[in-house]
Amino acid sequence: MDAGGDGTVTVLARGEGLAAWRQIADGVAADIEAGRLGAGAQLPTEAALAARFGVNRHTVRRALAALAERGLVRATQGRGTFVETPRLAYPIGRRTRFSEIVSKAGREAWGDLIGTETVQADPATAEALEIAPGASILALQTVHRADGTPLSTARTCLPLPRFAGFDRAYATLGSLTRAFAEYGIADYTRRSTRIHARPAAADEAARLDLAPGRVLIVLTSVNVDAAGVPIQATRSLFAADRVELVVEG
Structure with a gap:
């Protein structure tokens, strides 16, 4: 799952028991671990991610919060969300x-x-x-x-x-x-x-x-x-x- 900003739409699995926000979080985490989203990279905006995954912004916000709780991204007021850098x-x-x-x-x-x-x-x-x-x-x-x-x-x-x-x-x-x-x-x-x-x-x-x-x-x-x-x-x-x-x- 590529969480980049190229305008393509990612279709989430529906009716399989895995919440949309969890699928988004897991997909972005996979991109980070695979190096497709490098350290310090800025994630697309909430609006762009919502459009990409076909969900509302509340769902995206919950996914980003889960990633922040795992220490994978950080949200900076007024600037956006970024991939955490190595320790x-x-x-x-x-x-x-x-x-x-x-x-x-x-x-x-x-x-x-x-x-x-x-x-x-x-x-x-x-x-x-x-x-x-x-x-x-x-x-x-x-x-x-x-x-x-x-x-x-x-x-x-x-x-x-x-x-x-x-x-x-x-x-x-x-x-x-x-x-x-x-x-x-x-x-x-x-x-x-x-x-x-x-x-x-x-x-x-x-x-x-x-x-x-x-x-x-x-x-x-x-x-x-x-x-x-x-x-x-x-x-x-x-x-x-x-x-x-x-x-x-």
């Missing part, structure tokens, strides 16, 4: 750099700042940053992309007043590493990383273009400067369908 190998070690990892894989890296606030450090964040509980910190909410595909969303906390204005530097440069360089930090290392997994909440799924309930890999990490002083405490949520964590020795 990106993401090393976790002393020098974990999102931009470097993505660039080495031949993909374009960028981070979007979607929110910022100055808050008081809770006890866990204060301990991670080695500051007093209740001290002021800058919290950034970000989304990190590879070739436009969101791989992770994160909440990054930085101590104040050392990093006052860091949000503006990040918004301009799209990279934590480049923003840290603006503050005289040429290099930094990972002190600790904790990893677990859980289902995505609705707002998290929306930020990552995921079907609700898809699995997230949660990384809680602390980075330090050359003097061993904590500069960053981050909780990152990775789309498990899009990355493969590689823990380095």
Whole structure:
């Protein structure tokens, strides 16, 4: 079953006990697995698929939702539905750099700042940053992309007043590493990383273009400067369908 956009009509089996939406989903999945729909390819619109299979758009929408739940496609608001790309190998070690990892894989890296606030450090964040509980910190909410595909969303906390204005530097440069360089930090290392997994909440799924309930890999990490002083405490949520964590020795 070719789900391309050449205008031909695909006749579905009727009266055989297999719902139309399931036949469409299985057909598109077969095209993806056979390579007829390559990684990153855009699927035809709902209207075009409905015309192709002789069904209504609700049936097509249910088929696409089933494919998203299987991690085969992702729906991007205002752009359409795309075949998921292969998982990106993401090393976790002393020098974990999102931009470097993505660039080495031949993909374009960028981070979007979607929110910022100055808050008081809770006890866990204060301990991670080695500051007093209740001290002021800058919290950034970000989304990190590879070739436009969101791989992770994160909440990054930085101590104040050392990093006052860091949000503006990040918004301009799209990279934590480049923003840290603006503050005289040429290099930094990972002190600790904790990893677990859980289902995505609705707002998290929306930020990552995921079907609700898809699995997230949660990384809680602390980075330090050359003097061993904590500069960053981050909780990152990775789309498990899009990355493969590689823990380095």
